[in-house]
Amino acid sequence: MLNDSPITIVGGRQLHGEIAINASKNAALPVIAAALLTAEPVTLHGVPRLSDVYILLDVMAALGTHHTWVGANSLRLHTPAVTCVIAPDELVGKMRATFLVMGALLARQGEAVVAPPGGCTFSQRPVDQHLKAFRAMGAEVRVDGGAYHATLRGSASGSVVFDLLTVGGTQNAMLAAVLGDGDVTIDNASIDTDVMCLADFLNSLGAVIEGAGTHTIRIEGVPALRGGDFRIIPDRIEAGTFLAIAAATRSRLTLTNVIPSHLRAVTGKLRDMGAVILETGDVIMIDARDELRAVNVTTSEYPAFPTDVQPQFSALLATVGGTSVVVDRIYPGRTTHVAQLHRMGARAELMGETQIIHGGPLQGTTVQATNIRDGAALVIAALAAEGESTIEGTVYLNRGYERLVDRLRAVGADIRQCGEQAALPFAVAME
Known part of the structure; x- marks a missing residue:
């Protein structure tokens, strides 16, 4: 504790x-969420032992991910099958980064139910750009029982143009786009270091992502991602x-x-x-x-x-x-x-x-x-x-x-x- x-x-x-x-907490959290995308084990090195990490791991466990600390800051994640597409409300409400499981669930299962995220309350932090991106890629998103319910029939494809620069929105769009046979272009994408780190991780597992670090990111869907090792920035x-x-x-x-x-x-x-x-x-x-x-x-x-x-x-x-x-x-x-x-x-x-x-x-x-x-x-x-x-x-x-x-x-x-x-x-x- x-x-x-x-x-x-x-x-x-x-x-x-x-x-x-x-290692960066803000870079580690989306990479942890991205482990939902592959049925193979991944090992992340440099994961900080912070309460936000533990909360996200609890969310992932509820969705079917097994995790093991294999070193002081090395974490093994394995999701052989997604067992649930409904993220626990009480955990999502504790931290904003939990909302990133929505894109990963959409890509792997074609469905996700995630409540509005919580976290620090110093300012309004809406998720409208995340939802806009999912819709632009072909997903149907509705509000059901106070949670966002998204469904994606087939592969994500299309063009996303963000109204403003959003780190989390760019990351969630990337997660939703990497699997399948569609192509996605993200314009006005964030060039933040955490976006680049996520792209590097996904590419290391076999994703095809180009342009991370610029304001235009292009993603070519692939049938599946493999496992591997990765170090957080x-x-x-x-x-x-x-x-x-x-x-x-x-x-x-x-x-x-x-x-x-x-x-x-x-x-x-x-x-x-x-x-x-x-x-x-x-x-x-x-x-x-x-x-x-x-x-x-x-x-x-x-x-x-x-x-x-x-x-x-x-x-x-x-x-x-x-x-x-x-x-x-x-x-x-x-x-x-x-x-x-x-x-x-x-x-x-x-x-x-x-x-x-x-x-x-x-x-x-x-x-x-x-x-x-x-x-x-x-x-x-x-x-x-x-x-x-x-x-x-x-x-x-x-x-x-x-x-x-x-x-x-x-x-x-x-x-x-x-x-x-x-x-x-x-x-x-x-x-």
Whole structure:
């Protein structure tokens, strides 16, 4: 079980050392859902041990997937037959990525029943683009008993044109299109790294997908997919979080297992602030020990500054003298962290949904996380603040950051968690 107890941090310490970045949760979840597409076993390496992963595995088990942890972060998945096309409502309601099983079920079984997804509630996150894509490929979609019921007679085929860039919508359309004898073109597709990772995984199993990483993806259906092994890409959001931690604590840290090109918007903004960033291979070194300056941040679709690092950078900017302006064009309502930063003495105003941040010293206190990334923002603020802070709502941190307390302590943070547990065993059989 993951430890959801409050975290206590004594801030004001510089950190030093090396942190290995975990594989991407946001890339792993669609790849796990894609295992429904093949009757052969697949083994995924670098899967983070997070509550979101466990929830999706429970959904997959209800649909017929067997899973076994065959290493600390290696996961074997096998779906010899899909035994049910109805995803459990109570699990789908916990997390948005569970909705990705809809495309996989449509492709393999021609039918799927999935309730509206849940997850973090910082902004409206509709699934209308997913449903539009299914219909464009020939599926009939209706609302039945509060759930979406989709049926596909024959193979997916046709042209999908998204109204806006959508990572999840692009992934769900890809999942629905890979099996059969039809051809599908997806226009205005997301070029996000997680989309490219899913395409790489599916192609490694025998899918024919071209154009991932561009705004036009072409898919030629195949009769079946084989099994295989695949490694999940490093987590650019986790890396961005640790870069913000280093800057907020005015520290020098080395991050390993990163893809620097995935982080250009984040490292570019840190350079604008005055931090020194050195990149070599899969390593990024950040030195933020000199004075930092305020900057403005605007989020947009990849490769622009990521919305999933916006709250963390807001917390960082709250420690930097001067005035910064933060605008989130992806999720304008993603400002739940602001009220909690106020409790720590941050001078941050909301003008509509724009954050105006006047940086200065922070003071430790008790704060409450309400979603994954605002929880990370509060950790950053607590590490930079004078005195002791207690962060409640760590259930959200367990959705996005594996063994966060241990990893921060290893680089010098004064951080502890009530009821700390030993690390998970190397191999845990769960099939």
